[in-house]
Amino acid sequence: MTGSRRPGGVLELSGVAGGYGGATVVRDLDLIVGSGEALAVLGASGSGKTTVLRMIAGLHPISAGRVLVDGRRVDHLPAQHRGIGLVPQQGALFPHLSVARNVGFGLVPVDPVARWRSRAERAGRVREVLDLVGLADRADARPSQLSGGQQQRVALARALAPGSGLILLDEPFSALDAALRGRVRAEVSALLAESGATSVLVTHDRAEALATADRVAVLIDGRLAQVDTPERLYHHPVSREVAQLAGEVVLLPATAGGEVAQTIIGTVPLDSPANGDGTVLWRPESLSVRRVGSEGHGVCTGVEFVGASTLVRMRFDGTGQSFAVPVSGGGIVEVGDRVEVTPSRPAVFHAGPPTPG
Template sequence: MSRLEVRGLTVGYEGGPVLHSVDVEVPHGELLAIVGPSGCGKTTLLRTIAGLLRARSGEIRIGQRMVTTHGIHLAPEKRRIGWVPQDAALFPHLTVAENVAFGMLAGRGSSRAARRAARSDEVRRLLDLVDLGQLADRAPGQLSGGQAQRVALARALAAGPELVLLDEPFGALDPMLRADLRASVRELLRTEGVTGILVTHDQAEALSIADHVAVLRGGEVLQLGTPEEVYQVPATPWVAGFVGDAVFLPGVLHGDEVATSIGRLRAVPVTDAAGLAPSDGDDVTVLIRPEELRVTPAGPGAPAEPAPGGAAGAAASAALDGTVTDVEYTGHDAMLAVSLADGMRLRARVTASGLVPRGTEVRLAVAGAVLAYRPETA
């Protein structure tokens, strides 16, 4: 079993620590996506797990083997880890099959040995898995970006690793190819039963293919959970704004409702990392996702409120009238900027069928309950 456990990991350079007591756990055969702003420690965490950096303190266990702890630092080549970099980094003097065969030799072979191993059944199996069997004899310079990344993945799997680390492997690809390749990578890891860690700057990518998502900021894990947990119940307002579009409003909590500038809304208080939740009468920060704002036509004959909605199918809040001042159309949906009478501006996401032009008078309501945070957690 290739379960990954990281406990209390602290890593730093001469200027000070980069990772602070990081705890991460990935069950066998599942994929963890690590997201966070530039400089938060994503690549440092990956390189430390790989054994390329030494930890100041903490433990790393892969399966049954302790690879990092006090007095132990197992060499990278002994950790049974595969690595897929952003640029594929294929050997230009070797064919596709020979590149994969070199991975099978775990970096201990020569070009001659790789050429001998290139005709093995295992190399053919791996190339078929990544749908490149017909390109076995092609040179890396004759491959597209997506094909090169597939070869890099096959090479990473060739040595039978317990863990595969993917360092932004889709970053240089066009959007359509990214979507296709990331789905293939996810399916391939599942087929091979290999645990994976993906570092990405693309939050949508992390949410769409990972079993678990870790959000880093300043070298600390702010939240680790399933994609649904991280998006639907973010640990802090900062996490909410980082992993998706968000509307934030100040408010005051009153029982199971919160008083805001757009009216009283049903609220769910969120407990922070210190175990504290807002209490009755507390000032709070309210989170509303743009898709939780229901949009209907305004004017004579318009409904008093939008149809019921929200995660639990609860009725929406009292309606607000406004004017659409901007439209960001993306094909499958659109983001509407709606200005209310008091000058407040809200952003609402609608499906393509609900698209309306600028200048349209509309009615807004918040569907379901909102999340209420203690302001200190922002």
């Protein structure tokens, strides 16, 4: 596999905006993705994440700003001249071509100065990237003879073949069934790391973003809301909206006073000092539940066994608020029991009108 690992391209977006039919979908986008970094762009449907990917790839024009790869401005270039690889949602392989010919398709020269001029060079590069993705023995197979995961590896090999230092992935695992999705995304992440390529993954799947990326960029209504490591994004979201995109969350009205806040489950510590009315939030796994006597924060309204844990649903006295907390094992709490909730880590506080959990 000599030569298969190449320096990843540095991607820079500066003031990028774009949209459709006069309506701006993405605005004021500033982002730098470092060489060899894996970035995930996470957002709900309609947030603009696919538009961002298409503008980087050259499949959709920008209306403002600049797109640079390794310091070279590319937003004026057609897609085939940007040196960017693209892995689409379902691989988009040519069914009538073999695996090797699918991978080699991107190596056919498109202009007189194209890098891959000779047939021997192209054949050698195809063998190299198929070896990288573990499919050297399937070079003569047709896509229909491959599993869904193998087809996605072929699509990745095709994107890597021209030596692209930047690979874009457009929800590439969404068509796979749940049992296969986790394994294939782990394989693809490992292959991208081994290749040395810089990658940008667009997804609405928060587990996918957190599991595969060095950093996650959260897009809300066409603007970047937070760009951070998966750990910081999950435990220290900058807003309630970001928190809810990154995972399940428990939200309670609170009044902060320095390093603590007053809530319906009592006085709780905060991860940073704050003052005033707002909302505290935790991830459900940061809360524990126990049965108490006549006292307690609320009452258990449901118990659901979900495999590795049991979801305990509860309603708080006099508020109408309810949420579920996962607990290990079963038989800890039963429906109708009075319960007490205890956090295992400080809460994140956000000022503003309280948002019920």
